[in-house]
Amino acid sequence: MSDILLEVKGLKKHFYAGKSLFKRARSVCKAVDNVSFKIHQGKTLGLVGESGCGKSTLGRCILRLIEPSAGEITISGQDITRMDARTLKAMRKEMQMIFQDPFASLSPRMTIHDILREPLDIHNIGTIAQREEKIAEVMHTVGLRPQALNRYPHEFSGGQRQRVGIARALVLEPKLIIADEPVSALDVSVQAQVLNLIAELQESRGISFLFIAHDLAVVQHTCDEVGVMYLGKIVERAPAEVLYRQPKHPYTQALLSAIPVPDPTHNTEHVPLIGDIPSPLNPPSGCAFHPRCQYATERCSREAPTLTQTQDEHWIACHLHPAS
Template structure:
């Protein structure tokens, strides 16, 4: 599957500048006596209209926290999140509420993300009522249209979430995100809780909706095989940092960071006669409360050198890589 190079012209739809999120943990009333968990560290990227950026990495690397910071469901500790040039982190609560219709989220768990006390009709109607969109008749027509777009019959609108399968619930979650016609959707591991047989159907639906509506996505996942077929660009996270970012085709064809190489090598090959090429990482993921000095990946990296412990590598384009292929590694030159 071919991916177009993201356009470098014009103002990006989403621009993230030096975004960080730190949590204080412990019960002391004094901040200096509490430990700090560094979930997201100095993350920056841009996303053009109509494109999809994949955020990948192991569990606990900060992907979901990053996604929630983009929406201010979790308040960032520092940094900027600009939608069409407007900084969400500087907005008042009232202004932010008005902006919510432009940026929506599809949650990971289709069982927990839908209220069991509301019918499907009420779940889809609520955002339209909140933002006072259209007349009563127009709202009903929009709900029926969205249901058809996600492959569900309008006749089921009077039912409750517990009457549906996981795949159907996630389609309802997608419909809820789409009903406000947003510019950007944050998809937080939208297929990881679904059966494998259903995952492909939901991914195809997301891909079709993206093309039909010219939607932009930030697609969070830990399955690199999924990301390859739906994303134009991919950013790899490790312990709160982006360690590599590139066009999807370029990243999968020519991974540079040792962590990315390890992740890609672990993708199963559908050939029982082909020996595994998996690069096994030694040791555990370091604690985000007490991360290693310098490069966070150095404690598990087979190429680690003394310089890796001395300074944090910056995410920049290296020698012999395209300008859009960025790597945070001292040894990739």
């Protein structure tokens, strides 16, 4: 039996801008453009890239919080892209999300107890006593005291609210969790606590994670595999230790060289990242990264590279590294 929990094939999400007074055709924003990958049971894939590259849209498409334009999403061997609403509701127990902003994702009118009990009520899981027992269990798992159950989200710190968000995702015992920038709004010390908690959950419960972040330093010690995303496409994907040791795509090299190093005597070659990420409504021709790449050639401006396997489990979309 395959241990692949999540498989994404050719996933696309296109948004259409409204018609203007002088233009009849609608502009197309390819937020996610033909993305494919797999996550094995109990493993974590980190998805990194600058803001606006389509990471969060991809995560929401996988859970069908927004509908994909094309492609196939298979979870536990079931294609959820073709599920009707009733079947998908039952499937949602298997897949949950931790949102970037813990305060915005929690209802200010509900106590923590009600927030954690709501998923159990919706899916009619267990008796009343069993639901209360489950709530107490997840509170203990995320390091919050039972006395906090009668409080409201605004009474907590940012790190505590994110723990509540994690508890809400855990209460249904999912197999897959999409963590969308779960530590970006937190202090560095609190970030470490939340990252350690996620690592513990992966090890103790065998939960698979898609960990979305814009900072490669955040996912370095949390993820088994890392995918680098640029303008709706994955441009490099490899096991974490391989990608950090031998990054091949110029974009990945630039992101890694931008990670702050606490040792002032440490000499790391800086790879420049020129300009800003282009508008997805008007992407460059050929390789979307070529206007910012110091190694770009004439071929890069006219021909888009495909994501190909160069060696072992290392995939890259760059003309500098043809398939082996």
